[in-house]
Amino acid sequence: MSVDKGIFHDKQRDTYDFHESAATPWRSDDEVERYVPTHCCYCGVQCGMNLKVAGGKVVGVEPRYDFPVNRGMLCPKGTTVYQTVNHPDRLTSPLMRRNGKNSPLEPVSWDEALDTIARRFRAIQGEHGKDAVAVYSGSSMTNEKCYLMGKFARVGLETRHCDYNGRLCMSSATGANDRSLGIDRAANPISDMLHSDVIFVIGANVGECFPIVTSWLWQARDRGAKLIVADPRQTPIARTADVFLPLRSGTDSALLNAMLHVVLREGLVDEEFIASRTTGWDEVKALVEQYPPERVAKVCGLRAETIIEAARLYGGAKAAMLYTARGLEHQSKGVDNGVAAVNLALATGNFGRPGAGYMTLTGQGNGQGGREMGQKASQLPGEREIENPEDRAYIASVWGIDEKDMPHAGYAATLMIPAMERGEIRSCFMICSNPMVSLPDQHTTERALRALDFFVVCDFFFSETCELADVVLPGNVWCEDEGTSTNLEGRVIKYNQAVDPPPGARRDWEIVCELARRLGKGQYFPYQSAREIFDELRVATKGAKADYFGITYEKIDRQNGVFWPCPTEEDPGTPRLYEDRFGFADGKARFHPITYLPPAEEPDAEYPLVLTTGRVIYHYLSGNQTRRTPFLLEEAPYPWVEIHERTAEQLGISDNDWVTVRTRRGEMTVPALVVKSIRPDTVFIPYHYGHSQAANILTNPVLEPMNKIPEYKVCAASVTKAVHKPDWAEGVDPARLRAARGRRRRLPSTGESQGPAVR
Ligand code: SF4
Numbered sequence: 001m002s003v004d005k006g007i008f009h010d011k012q013r014d015t016y017d018f019h020e021s022a023a024t025p026w027r028s029d030d031e032v033e034r035y036v037p038t039h040c041c042y043c044g045v046q047c048g049m050n051l052k053v054a055g056g057k058v059v060g061v062e063p064r065y066d067f068p069v070n071r072g073m074l075c076p077k078g079t080t081v082y083q084t085v086n087h088p089d090r091l092t093s094p095l096m097r098r099n100g101k102n103s104p105l106e107p108v109s110w111d112e113a114l115d116t117i118a119r120r121f122r123a124i125q126g127e128h129g130k131d132a133v134a135v136y137s138g139s140s141m142t143n144e145k146c147y148l149m150g151k152f153a154r155v156g157l158e159t160r161h162c163d164y165n166g167r168l169c170m171s172s173a174t175g176a177n178d179r180s181l182g183i184d185r186a187a188n189p190i191s192d193m194l195h196s197d198v199i200f201v202i203g204a205n206v207g208e209c210f211p212i213v214t215s216w217l218w219q220a221r222d223r224g225a226k227l228i229v230a231d232p233r234q235t236p237i238a239r240t241a242d243v244f245l246p247l248r249s250g251t252d253s254a255l256l257n258a259m260l261h262v263v264l265r266e267g268l269v270d271e272e273f274i275a276s277r278t279t280g281w282d283e284v285k286a287l288v289e290q291y292p293p294e295r296v297a298k299v300c301g302l303r304a305e306t307i308i309e310a311a312r313l314y315g316g317a318k319a320a321m322l323y324t325a326r327g328l329e330h331q332s333k334g335v336d337n338g339v340a341a342v343n344l345a346l347a348t349g350n351f352g353r354p355g356a357g358y359m360t361l362t363g364q365g366n367g368q369g370g371r372e373m374g375q376k377a378s379q380l381p382g383e384r385e386i387e388n389p390e391d392r393a394y395i396a397s398v399w400g401i402d403e404k405d406m407p408h409a410g411y412a413a414t415l416m417i418p419a420m421e422r423g424e425i426r427s428c429f430m431i432c433s434n435p436m437v438s439l440p441d442q443h444t445t446e447r448a449l450r451a452l453d454f455f456v457v458c459d460f461f462f463s464e465t466c467e468l469a470d471v472v473l474p475g476n477v478w479c480e481d482e483g484t485s486t487n488l489e490g491r492v493i494k495y496n497q498a499v500d501p502p503p504g505a506r507r508d509w510e511i512v513c514e515l516a517r518r519l520g521k522g523q524y525f526p527y528q529s530a531r532e533i534f535d536e537l538r539v540a541t542k543g544a545k546a547d548y549f550g551i552t553y554e555k556i557d558r559q560n561g562v563f564w565p566c567p568t569e570e571d572p573g574t575p576r577l578y579e580d581r582f583g584f585a586d587g588k589a590r591f592h593p594i595t596y597l598p599p600a601e602e603p604d605a606e607y608p609l610v611l612t613t614g615r616v617i618y619h620y621l622s623g624n625q626t627r628r629t630p631f632l633l634e635e636a637p638y639p640w641v642e643i644h645e646r647t648a649e650q651l652g653i654s655d656n657d658w659v660t661v662r663t664r665r666g667e668m669t670v671p672a673l674v675v676k677s678i679r680p681d682t683v684f685i686p687y688h689y690g691h692s693q694a695a696n697i698l699t700n701p702v703l704e705p706m707n708k709i710p711e712y713k714v715c716a717a718s719v720t721k722a723v724h725k726p727d728w729a730e731g732v733d734p735a736r737l738r739a740a741r742g743r744r745r746r747l748p749s750t751g752e753s754q755g756p757a758v759r
Contacts, residue, residue: 138432176338182583203327382544
């Protein structure tokens with residue numbers, strides 16, 4: 001990665017509405033010619049913003065006060081996102097290795113790049129079968145592009161292997177929603193929080209990963225809501241929680257079962273709701289009787305009294321919201337954890353009312369829409385199923401193909417990697433993904449991608465994954481096109497185009513349609529605009545669970561977003577689900593008994609600590625954009641390992657020491673950030689960095705059996721003082737990190753972690 005040091009940055013002026021850069025020289029007295037209302041493209045909150053345009057360039061941003069989710073606020077990522085648009089690192093020409101894998105990537109014309117791709121895909125499919133070429137897509141793209149990628153795979157390439165990076169993000173949430181509630185969407189709008197008297201957040205670092213949601217939390221607190229937080233780290237919102245449960249990573253379902261045990265024992269279940277709106281309670285009731293808090297406390301590393309206090313608080317609420325995110329879901333038992341959370345909410349009748357519900361906070365910008373548009377291995381648009389004969393026939397009719405020609409289910413993204421390694425998948429078209437940072441067990445991922453005969457990546461910045469590609473295609477950033485995105489509430493919003501892509505780059509959908517044409521499938525991809533793709537996807541989702549048929553661009557503008565399902569143009573949309581019925585044919589939610597099972601890897605003599613990974617406020621996912629944004633890079637320039645001061649003392653480690661973290665997959669050397677805000681048996685590394693700074697060198701690729709999400713949040717690790725500094729240590733002053741993260745040091749001890757720090 002390179003960052004242009006010439007980019008202007010003045011911390012004093014780094015407010016939401018005033019930036020300038022060497023790439024977009026702009027003086028404060030210049031006239032802003034246009035304000036383009038749109039949304040931040042980063043996290044699932046999808047805050048409203050106005051982009052400032054002058055001289056054909058995006059020169060600044062201000063938050064929108066009229067968008068009800070952020071109402072005049074943006075986080076550090078949102079205030080700086082516009083700096084990616086004119087960044088000097090933008091890719092502006094296709095790159096290709098003309099003479100094999102060992103030749104350099106060099107600029108080529110679009111014609112040469114696209115003709116080469118079409119020729120190589122045809123040759124590989126001719127020799128090894130259609131399924132030898134895979135599509136690996138992303139969820140930070142518009143609904144239109146997500147829809148297009150699923151269609152391109154099944155119609156353009158006729159391959160069954162199509163999946164996306166939401167597999168690494170939202171697939172546990174999907175599994176739990178589908179199993180328990182019958183609809184894969186947040187149950188409530190975010191504003192419902194203001195009607196809750198108790199809010200329970202488990203496995204969600206709201207303050208850093210969904211910063212603007214924090215303001216809703218504080219407003220709810222101002223109105224008297226109590227806050228329960230469960231997390232192995234004392235995250236920013238945990239600091240002021242009424243009850244903080246610093247549980248051991250990977251023990252979420254045990255905690256949730258124990259809370260339900262207390263709720264049951266103390267007569268706090270909602271018998272009427274259970275009887276009229278659910279099935280399966282008796283099995284769950286029998287199971288949770290085996291989870292008394294006194295026993296579970298030892299499993300979770302908590303005090304039984306704290307579990308009881310949390311359960312009484314949640315169970316006694318008139319209206320409680322339960323929020324989860326990747327902390328609970330990035331586990332080999334991620335679906336079970338989500339189901340256990342839903343069990344607790346169902347047993348207490350917390351669904352279908354203002355302030356009562358359950359919500360998995362989506363990490364990627366379009367983490368919700370991206371999982372509905374038919375780019376998943378077993379899915380067709382609208383959350384239709386690729387193995388369901390009726391769904392196949394309907395989508396085949398929309399696409400104008402014979403149902404017999406529709407491929408069947410393929411590999412999940414995480415299963416594509418071993419298929420590449422063993423030569424079953426021999427080529428891949430990848431868009432909007434950076435697995436050389438984001439997939440676990442990076443050494444295996446690199447081997448698999450290098451094993452491909454032919455690898456194409458479409459992106460707007462040169463990522464770590466582009467380094468392994470045979471062809472790189474320069475695409476567009478979010479404000480160079482229009483299209484829709486679905487935020488963490490299920491609200492469909494619209495990006496408006498502010499500027500054109502820079503000369504040499506093209507819009508992603510234009511690239512894919514042109515490639516389809518060169519593959520001889522142009523008649524299926526006749527679109528002249530994103531709007532035309534949207535109009536087709538409306539029809540494709542008609543009558544499905546995720547029904548977008550009644551949503552139009554005009555209606556989104558008029559209503560400031562439309563919640564799906566929205567079956568007709570007269571329908572205003574559905575902000576709150578489950579008011580009358582759940583998503584199954586009989587209208588009832590499903591209880592499922594969840595037996596606690598430990599994580600795949602537990603600490604032992606060789607690896608005595610638990611490693612967990614996650615995000616920081618300054619970076620988005622693999623960091624391919626935010627590491628190029630000067631202010632964000634300055635605040636979090638490289639990874640570190642957070643380690644409790646007691647553990648550090650036992651290991652002879654001081655703050656700022658270089659330490660080596662080892663797991664069964666590999667090792668990395670980073671500075672130590674000695675804190676009081678993490679369990680003594682746990683260490684944390686942020687995952688936004690590449691190469692030897694990638695936390696995913698260490699993580700465990702073991703998968704959740706049903707939905708195939710990796711266990712990013714728990715593996716066994718050791719930490720020792722480093723013998724050598726890493727290759728990137730030159731010029732790095734870890735004390736600078738302390739200055740940036742200093743506030744965390746002064747937090748009070750969690751006080752609840754039990755047992756020796758290092759076992
Ligand atoms: Fe809003 Fe998320 Fe963008 Fe921050 S990153 S401004 S919270 S959408």
